[in-house]
Amino acid sequence: MLTDRQRLILNAIVDDYIRSAEPVGSRSISKRGDVGYSPATIRNEMADLEELGFLEQPHTSAGRIPSHKGYRYYVDHLTSSFSLNPEELHMMKSFFAEKLNVMEQMIQHAAGILSQMTNYTSILLGPEVFHTSLRHFQLLPLNEGQAVAIIVTSTGQVENKIVSIPQGVSVSELEQVVNLLNEKLVNVPLYKLKTRLYTELGAEMQRHIAHYEELMKVLDIALENEPDHRDVYLSGTTNMLNQPEFKDVDKVRDIFELLEQTPALMKLMAPAPGEHGVQVRIGTENTHEAISNCSLITATYSIDGKAVGSIGILGPTRMEYARVIGILNVLSHDLTKLLSHWYK
Amino acid sequence: MLTDRQRLILNAIVDDYIRSAEPVGSRSISKRGDVGYSPATIRNEMADLEELGFLEQPHTSAGRIPSHKGYRYYVDHLTSSFSLNPEELHMMKSFFAEKLNVMEQMIQHAAGILSQMTNYTSILLGPEVFHTSLRHFQLLPLNEGQAVAIIVTSTGQVENKIVSIPQGVSVSELEQVVNLLNEKLVNVPLYKLKTRLYTELGAEMQRHIAHYEELMKVLDIALENEPDHRDVYLSGTTNMLNQPEFKDVDKVRDIFELLEQTPALMKLMAPAPGEHGVQVRIGTENTHEAISNCSLITATYSIDGKAVGSIGILGPTRMEYARVIGILNVLSHDLTKLLSHWYK
DNA sequence: GGTTAGCACTCGATGGCGATGAGTGCTAAC
DNA sequence: GTTAGCACTCATCGCCATCGAGTGCTAACC
Structure with missing residues (x-):
């Protein structure tokens, strides 16, 4: 052409x-x-x-x-495949050497590194809850009438929520239920939990447990996995303000508003189905009008070959594409390796 | 005068x-x-x-x-004590009616309400870990060599971190240790946990547990409560951009950078010792230079009469003081009531 | 025929200039 | 003690001339 x-x-x-x-x-x-x-x-x-x-x-x-x-x-038509310079490599290496113990912290830290290296805004989507399974379930009484339900996932994520315990349910009953759950539901993918709860446990619970119906309701709430609740991590949003194209406040306002809206960000960061690797969306190729003057470069990371989250860089259309693509490539790869190793 | x-x-x-x-x-x-x-x-x-x-x-x-x-x-010398109008009261009421079950979500939601009502930026500090005690400790094996340590606090907060398990430690040993810990350390304030671990448990563990020293190291890490790790919640940061005094990007940059730094925010939001109620810091009365053209109004909320967190509003020095003070008063009061009720 | 030097032209940016008007400080009258 | 009147200040705005980076076009060159 x-x-x-x-x-x-x-x-x-x-x-x-x-x-x-x-x-x-x-x-x-x-x-x-x-x-x-x-x-x-x-x-x-x-x-x-x-x-x-x-x-x-x-x-x-x-x-x-x-x-x-x-x-x-x-x-x-990018030809020069960008390679990180020694300092950058060192930064990456020391990041993965740090062995952060909580996934949340690790991802937040990764976001920080990304924005620092690129001088753009980084957006990270936490591991998706759908592709992970239950490792452990726990119900800890807090005071009369309330308890913390704790769900530990196969990726090491811990989700917790507080549920009400109906009157008349004894502690030993609760323990019985929890034991039953752990016995039957461990390693079941999270999104299947509720179905399994009814199909596999219904009968058995009805036989052994006095307050069957009330407890089913409690478990139903406790296992509710909000599909919308994925964690979005941001870093370097202020880098946006350093770009000359955004020296006018009116131009940034919409962008910042967008960055405050978790659901919208999730939609933007969702990889096109079937796509692996780095994706570049330039200007109006993005579905959101607020960033029609921006480019968003995303990559996914995986556990067990399945993409579970994504990392992205948002900047002006005038973006250092080669550099950013290179960095995202390395990071997504390393992140995948780290998680896979972790997950085993 | x-x-x-x-x-x-x-x-x-x-x-x-x-x-x-x-x-x-x-x-x-x-x-x-x-x-x-x-x-x-x-x-x-x-x-x-x-x-x-x-x-x-x-x-x-x-x-x-x-x-x-x-x-x-x-x-x-504010005389007119500001009172909320019906819509605002309704907003507040419906917030407290929602009964969010996870503290995190509740606080994030409160931040949203605050910024929405005031059109300023709201900053909320989550409950402080210092004044809370241990309710339950748990150590769940993840895979060989790693486990999730879960700490449930008296306020219902759940903290988790991943620790490495030394080779040769059996699952039953771990269970023994966890049981011992729960027996001896429940209701101990978090900040005293580590001391107590050594003074009260050292001898007993040495007697019963084979890998005493290695396990002590693990527990030491697991119980590490980073005093810096308090959750900071922001909402309505974009409201800053709507203020005419910040139509110049250079003026907001520093503020936004500050808002990205959790430790600095914590320092700003910390109540002056001994102070209860609403505090107003105008311009340079704030310790941070980035907001020397801003006013920060803060209030604390308490559990059991002890201030555990704070809520704040950041805006230009030209701020609707009466209104904001009124709103913070109501919210801090209601939040205290809610938490106290929750905590019992 | 492709490449380049030369030149007139365009148009945003910059800076000087006077008009405008909101608001002050001062004085004198009430 | 209060107020009307008036000269003065100074930021803002619109206007205009200047400046210069960069273009498009033509003609010469290899």
Whole structure:
């Protein structure tokens, strides 16, 4: 579709614009060294590239900036696979060496590292509860009438919620129920828990337990796994404010509002079905209007070959694509390895 | 210190400025109706008030704006105790009616309500781990070599972390240790846990348990209660962007950066020792430079008469003090009631 | 024929300038 | 003690000329 020279020039323009955030003129491209043509020649090519929709002109007599289509082409034809420099590698390595003991902390920490390395905003989606199974169930009386239900998942996540205990239910009864549950339901995937509760335990409980119906209700609540409740971790949101394109408060407001809305973020971060690896969504390719001037680069991490969460970087469309893609690649890979090892 | 008329005028100026965010002139005060003096008289008083340090002039021939000292005086002499309007009362009531079962969710929700009602940024500090005691301790094997340590506190909070189990320690040994711990350490305040572990359990464990030393190390890690780890909940950070004083990105950047730093926020939100009730810190009265143009209003909530956490509102110094103070009063009171009831 | 030098042209950015008007401080009258 | 009147200050706004980066086009060059 494009000649080699056009590709070369387009690449140079995108690179320059990513660095400077200023419209790029023909002269500056000519002076770069890697494009050995005079400004006039480059101007001609630029005019062609604009006509083809890869470049835009903010106004006559300004330089050119890449259009969304231009960025898309740039990303799709990225050649130089980015490799981390020694310091960055060290950062990553020391992160995985730290062996954070709680998954939450680990993910939050990963988000911090990501935003720090890229100077963009990082968004991490915690492991999905659907693909994990029950490792242990516990019901601890808090005071009369209330108890903490604790669910430990196969990924080491601990979810807890407080439930009301109906009057008349004794502690020994509770213990009996908990034991039964652990016996029968361990290793059952979380999303199947409630069905199994009724199909497998119903009969047995009815035989042994006095307050069968009331307790079923309690368990029903305790095992409720809200499919919407996945943890979203953010870091480096302020980096957004350092981008010259967002020096106007009106432009950031919508973005920040979006970042406060967990469900919307989850939707944005959800990988396209079937996609593995790094995905780049440029400008209006994103489904949310607030970030139509942003690019979102995401990658997934997996446990047992199954994608359970995603990591992402949000920045202006003028983004260091190669770098960010490289970093996400490494991190998603390492995260997968770490989790798999952990999960065994 | 001030005459009645000066007080009246100062009040009017602060009120006006809170509403308009524009320097207030003598004429507009005169026309308000509640100050029955001519612009000239008011000008004279304004000059005096400026000399006394209660007002400032952005430049000659602009109106006056309150200084930090002016706000302080205004707050200290607030007369009209603000009362919530029916809708707001309804909002509050429905919040407490919702009976969220996990403390985390409840606090996050409270933060949302607060920011929504005030149009400022709300900051909530979760219940402090220091004043709570151990209700239950649990050690659940995850796989060989690792286990989840779960600590349930008297306030219903569940903390968990993953620890490594030394080789050669059997499951029955672990159970023995856990039983011993629950027997001896339940109801011990968290911050005393580690001391007690050594003083009370050391001897007994040494007698009964084979891998005494290794296990002590494990418990030491498991019971580590990081005093820094308190949960901070934010809501409505974007409201900051709607304030005209922060239309310049440079002014918000520092604030947003501060809001990302949990430890710094905790320090800011910590109540002055011995203080109960609502506290107002205006401008530079705050210890952090980033919010020297902001006011932070905080209140504490308690369990059993002991302050365990705080709720706060961050906004520009030009803040609706009366309103915010009123709302915080109500919320902190209700929160205390709810928690006390919950905790029994 | 592709490439380049030269040149007129465009248009946003910058800075100086006067008009405008809100608001003050001061003085003198009430 | 209060107020009307008036000269003065100074930020803001719109206007205009200037400046310069960058373009498009044409003609010369290899």
